[in-house]
Structure formats: C-alpha cells, structure tokens
Amino acid sequence: MAIRLIVLDVDGCLTDGRIVYSEGGEELKAFDVKDGLAIASWIRLGREAAIITGRKSGIVERRAKELGIRHLYQGVRQKRERFLSLLEELGLKSEEVAVIGDDLNDYGMLQEAGISYAPADAVEAIRIAVDEVLPAKGGRGAVRAMVEDLLDREGLRGEFLRLWSAA
Numbered sequence: 001m002a003i004r005l006i007v008l009d010v011d012g013c014l015t016d017g018r019i020v021y022s023e024g025g026e027e028l029k030a031f032d033v034k035d036g037l038a039i040a041s042w043i044r045l046g047r048e049a050a051i052i053t054g055r056k057s058g059i060v061e062r063r064a065k066e067l068g069i070r071h072l073y074q075g076v077r078q079k080r081e082r083f084l085s086l087l088e089e090l091g092l093k094s095e096e097v098a099v100i101g102d103d104l105n106d107y108g109m110l111q112e113a114g115i116s117y118a119p120a121d122a123v124e125a126i127r128i129a130v131d132e133v134l135p136a137k138g139g140r141g142a143v144r145a146m147v148e149d150l151l152d153r154e155g156l157r158g159e160f161l162r163l164w165s166a167a
Contacts, residue, residue, distance in 0.1 A: 001114070012101075043069070
C-alpha cells in the first residue's frame, strides 16, 4: 500500500531540537533547506504532509505555510490521538502513513504508523522502536532521508527528479 501522508515532529526532527531565545525573548529555530525541498516535492507529487508538535510557535506556522503543509497541529499533548483523528479526517489507513519522531512523546504515533522513522540522534527508546533509523540527525537532513527512502520504496525517485529537471 502506498504512503499517502508523512507526519513530522518539529523539535528534534525538522530542527536539531535546540530552542534558542533572543535577548528580547523571541524564540528562534533553524530548518534545513534540504528537508524543506523534499517536503515540498513530496507534496508536488500529490502526497500529503502534516506536522504534529507539542510546542506552539509562529515560526513553525510560517515554515509549514512556506512548504505547503496544510495539516498543522501545535501544542498537542496527546500526539497519538491527534494522529488517529487526522487519519480519520483524511480517510487514510495507518499503512498509508509514515511518521518521523525523536522522543518519547512521539512514541504513540510512531507505533500507529505504517512506517516509522527516527533521526540518528533520537533517544534510544525511539531508535529501538522504529522501523528505520535514519543516517542524518534531526534538523540536519533527517526528513530528507526519510522522504528519499519513501521515494525509493515506491519507485518514485525518477518522478521526484523530473520535478526539478526543467527548473
């Protein structure tokens, strides 16, 4: 069964997990552009992407909008329940979803996913529990590695490259 949706955690997956505050109290996060290109390409291939994160941040809202991620859930305490609700809303089965997470609050949705991934620097309990531990760290290409693995599993690498051959 094809993967139709990727579900992404933010801190530790889309970012390196560090939270930086400016002198004025502004929260700063850094995102990897290679992850972003992979997510935007996944969406251009007619697939879906969602973010389910425990924290709230305007920065994450901005990044989701830039990438075309329509399903954004912030401040989520019970990620598994939000994940299952999203599947129901979209009419998807768990086998059609891939999830990336790095810490214990991601465990429930990782267990429900058709394919589960963790960055190389995820906590040990998560690395042991997932289907695939990626070679890249969170915020350093882990999401890109996940998307590329999915493209290879589904024979979409050529289609992915064609998206950019005329660009």
